[in-house]
Amino acid sequence: MTVLARSRTDVVLDARRRRRIGRVGIYAGVAAILAWCLQSTILADTEWSRLGGGLGVLAGVQRFLWLDFSLVPHLLVPAVETFMMATLGTLLGCVLSLPVAWFGALNVTPSRFIAYPIGRFMMVVSRSVHEIIWALLFVGAVGLGALPGVLAVAMRSVGFISKITAEAIENIDPKPVEAIRAVGGNHFQVMYYGIVPQILPVILGTIIFEWDINIRRSAVMGLVGAGGLGLVFFRQMAQFNYGGVTMVILAILALIAVGEVVSHYARKAVT
């Protein structure tokens, strides 16, 4: 090694050290913020004595493992209810998404300054309000049962479906539309042959995707009184029947698995 090369090595090593220190600084900053969060939320809030230490927690967890198989026959009807809630909710969500998407798509909206912002606002609200909150609102409006669950799921889905639909409408290729118009098609024919074939696969795929997620959401609607597996879960929880709680969760997982399989094949058929 020449003397020149050695001093170059020092230059390289120094540069690397400086970069490393910079990175460590950022990590330290992040750690500090997290420590502050940790302190104000958990460390100040938790009654460590009540937890019973590590063994106490483990004992608590272990109680979940005593599966309560007697619950199984009582799970079938709620499972079907949950499944139906998801399906109905998704369908209602689609129906409600159509006007929202129409308002929220720049190229077809009836008014850029009134309807478009309204459409976009409704998309945001639908996605921002948690499905539990929607469920609470609807239970207050229509009482307990499956209906508020369906409505809550529908309102929650509107946001995503209408957003994707609006984007698909905004991104359509004008050439096929122009072609149909050139051939002499009327307004409806232009829509049916020019626009709809372009956007339908994307929209159907989105609907199937959202339906899959809605199974997960429908399962918890029962926690606020909307029926289905969530209600069974709530009852088991209230009775502190740990084994029963586990059974319900297994049922939910099974239902979601069914939903995954169906949605996989449905999406393949649609696209």
Next chain:
Amino acid sequence: MAILEVRNLRVRYATAGPEILRGIDFSVDADDFCAVIGPSGAGKSTLIRCINRLVEPSAGEIILFGEDVRALAGRELRRLRRGIGMIFQEFNLVDRMSVMDNVLSGRLGYTGSLRGLLRLFPRADIDRALHILDRVGLSDHIEKRADELSGGQRQRVGIARALMQEPRLLLLDEPTSALDPKISRDVMGLVKGLAREYRVPALCNMHDVQLALEFCNRVIGLQDGFKKLDGPVETIRKADLDEIYAMEVL
């Protein structure tokens, strides 16, 4: 003295699929710069990759520096691989990393996990990297990101990375296919010079037969998974080459 001996090498990708290599035998000596030529689909790339087991052979023996390559696993396999430098057709650099970091990554087979994680390479490695980067002519580009370089420059980073490993064998997989003709000659000249200087044998999969005949001292010709040609470059006749490439439709 043969440093690499391959006997009856067979490769089949799927259990019911066709055999890509159907019983290849050859050996490589310590001072060889050996080319592997043949039409596309002949199995050249697969052959190269069997040596460091990036592709698993289905049958046969590969003895490298006296060790049975197929018997190694886990840490032993990594130990073997760190002694084999490989240069790729598409360069295979980490685009977002600097040239220096890319070259240093050649030492990862020698570096412990924690040091590697923190990118703490010892001073000796930095020295060696700077020296090699001088030899390949990239000293002015050390801190540049790999994707800011031209094709020829990127391949030279790949060469530097391979040399960082202090390899006992070089494997090259169509190193010049992605480069234009003049740059290809420069790169091949550079590799040949460095291989001679560091006294490292090389096995090189070549797409361009002219380059192979010009820079290599031995030629192995494959066709359809069989070895059709094997000998010093002086003994290769045009008729032999025509026969190997006869089935290739351009």
Next chain:
Amino acid sequence: MLRTADGDPRAPIKPLRRWSRFRYPNTLLSYGAVLGILAFLAYSLEFLDIDLARIVGVFPRLGDLIATRYYPPDIDYVARPDFLASVLHTLQMSLLGGFFGVLIAVPLAWFGAHNVTPSRRLAYPFGRAAIISSRAIHETIWTVLFVMVLGFGSLAGVLALTMFCVGFAGKLFADEIEAINMGPVEALRAVGAGPLQVFHYAVLPQVRVAFVGIAIYTWDVAFRAATVVGFFGGGGMGLYLKRTVQQLETNSVAAILLTIVTLVCLAELLSGWLRRLAQRMR
């Protein structure tokens, strides 16, 4: 090509092949599926005892309800210091849950990515199963479970949010990893690097920018969930929501809901801006 009948130009042209819009069996299956779905939906309405007429009447009724009982929203309620403190706690919980969730999700995504997993037989199924099960369980169920074991409070809430984020970010991370260019991975394996080194040097640099975007998005979604976990005992502002709902203080409920919507919109704006910043991070 169409053939004319024996050279007579006025005779009708007989086509060589028959074509029909309705292809058997595809068309039958498509129409069958649509009919099946409609039948299922009709049956569902029956099974769940839902009156279609009621659905139509819901929205006017909801509007009426909002106008009378939920308006005006009780802003004083949300201006209380203890409520504001809980808002801060909600934010902190979302940061903690998001951070630890993302942290755990990275190695799980590595395991669960088919192309670079360190072990196809052990790590891969484990990673995939962990991500899928975290994802499948709703965040409110996670909250209830943790509350049952650990009691009420932020600890349960943060853990529930963490589990949610592990599932959410894990899937996105794994998809991103499976889409990388395998060239550098092959090169680093050829150099003799171990699986962790290959991940660090060949995989992470390629996905780094996308991961930051996903992490920010995950925090955004976690914040939405955090506003509600208090309802089930997980700490944060959800507790006040539960209290006011149970005591039928609908004006306060309205105020809290407005706060939640506003905060979530702000969080979405912030996360959108941060993600655009991250995109320019090369």
